Amino acid sequence: MDVKNKVVIVTGAGSGIGKAIAIHFAKHGAKVVVSDINLESAQKVVDEIVTNFGEALPIKANVAVFKEVENLVQHTVANFGKLDVIVNNAGIGPHLLRTHESTLRDWDRVISVNQTGVFYCMKVALQQFLEQGYGNIVNIASLAGLKASPNNISYSASKFAVVGMTKSAAMEYATKNIRINAVCPGYTESALLTQLINAKPEMDAILKSVIPMKRYGKAEEIADAVVWLASENTKFITGQTITLDGGTSL
Template identity: 75%
Template sequence: MQVKDKIAIVTGAGSGIGAATAKHLAKHGAKVVVSDIKEEKAQMVADEISKEGGGASVITANVAKFEEVEKLIADTVKKYGQLDVMVNNAGIGPRNMARVGEYTLDDWDSVIAVNQTGVFYCMKQALIQMTKQGHGNIVNIASLAGLKASLNNISYSASKFAVVGMTKSAALEYATKNIRINAVCPGYTESALLDKLLSVRPDMDQRLKSVIPMKRYGQADEIADAVVWLASDNTRFITGQTITLDGGTSL
């Protein structure tokens, strides 16, 4: 995939889909800024990339804080001179899953702050830089929960529907600026979020697999493949799209 020598930021890159994406980008020749709220996890991913001969650096950031997003973009441009690819992967789930009437305000506020507002902050600052340099590519990590109903999960669902909408709106606004913006919508994927759910509700494992036609969860590497493809020059005529990777669940 054509990402060689591109400068890419991946948020939430300390684990899961973010880590897999950072490694895939580096494997194909991109220079990757591994960004995560947890510096130790980000450094482990960057070290692994370096051991494999790739180029990586670490910049910690909490995407829910605008000043930290500003610094993330500014420090990347200061170090590398430009920003070619922004992968907005950082995301969280609620502490407690519940119906809307019983949903806590803390769970609503925290999830929306990271998953929705954080993506807006990162898109806003990345687009300022990409407009200046005359090119760019943004890939947002949404979810199957941003395309269909998700029970007892109102903040997560709302945030991921918002990511899909923001992706399409921004793609339309910047289509004439040589900037492409797309999203991927993973279904049930092996990740920290899924592990958290299954630790609370072990009975959900077989129930979830029963609604997936392929009868298995997705792998982080499989999602990363699609992200890097969208971030590459192989997809120069694709913008404003959502690619669903769910093993057929949405069928």
């Protein structure tokens, strides 16, 4: 996959899928900005990349704060002179409750990061891409953005929104040499999945029973798809949602 020397921002890259994506980009020769709300976590990922002879920079950013997103992009361009790709991965999960039991605070918290945060990152990155004359966005959505996800109203709403924003923006900028796609992971080994299973241990067997491959996805498998969409190998792909779910949506 041809991403050598591309400058890539990965949000929420301090752990889980974001960490795997950042490391995968670096392995393929990209210069990676490891962004996370937890700077210590971001620095650990950078250290791992540098130890393996990659190039990376940590930048703390809360994607729910517009000024911090602006700083993230500005700092990246100041350091590397350009921005080729942004991967909008930062996200949080809700408390698992039925819709009428969900709290307003939980709704606002999840929407602010998963939906508004993606909008902020798209808006600021697109301004940079239009100045450059090119760019690439990969949004991390979810299987929960494609099909019903009970007891998960805020998360589901936010991920359906990410899919919609991806498609709408892809149409707007298709003639501007800017591609925008999304990946929709199914049940993947991550902090969010661990949170779910810890809350309801019986969910482990239930979830695996609905996955035709009878296993969870691995963060590295999601990273493969993200780097591919960001590469020069997919120049004619835009506005798509790539589902990585072991067949669950079937």
